[in-house]
Amino acid sequence: MKPILILFLFALVLPLSAHAASTDKTVKAQIEKCETKYKVDKTKKAECIKKVKKASSKKAESTSVKESKSKTNLQADKAAASSTTTKKALKAVNVNKATATELAASLPGVGDKKAQAIIDYRKKNGKFKSAADLEKVPGLGQKSVAGMKKYLKF
The missing domain is CATH 1.10.287 (Helix Hairpins)
Incomplete structure (x- = not known):
């Protein structure tokens, strides 16, 4: 091509x-x-x-x-x-166990930087209990978390 x-x-x-x-x-x-x-x-x-x-x-x-x-x-x-x-293979992922690469590959609207922010927040503040906890991650808001809810496991 x-x-x-x-x-x-x-x-x-x-x-x-x-x-x-x-x-x-x-x-x-x-x-x-x-x-x-x-x-x-x-x-x-x-x-x-x-x-x-x-x-x-x-x-x-x-x-x-x-x-x-x-x-x-x-x-x-x-x-x-x-x-x-480069389409993502959107699939459910456990945000408390997944690596940054797995998060970036699995969640809509999440690239390498946001995935790393999720990992950093998780290390600093402990496990996520709900999607609302993800909204506290810098760079993620209600809309982006709402779009990925069906792919989240805790």
Whole structure:
């Protein structure tokens, strides 16, 4: 899958960089035309250059919008791919006996840091007797504990 992403990126980036270089040359050429055409009249020359720059910035904005949409789609694809490979095996776990790794793997909304906070709190304050005790753990609130209640054993 990775070679496909790399090829996709090259197919996307190379034409855009070539387009940017040709756009710069075009803008410079148009500015030179303004300078030659209005050599004597500085006001008209300045207006002409201003119009050229304004037109090129609009084109650059539309290109950057297209680029950001492409990047967003690519990021969404990556996120979707990674979420399918890293889904948790949600299962009931005894919060008084489980390791941090087991807690992180088994409970929804609990990653490595929260799992370690649960372990640290348990070591400091003793065993958990109910889900309400888990709400006292820094980083866990009513909502997160409510979401994991059906996976908790004491």
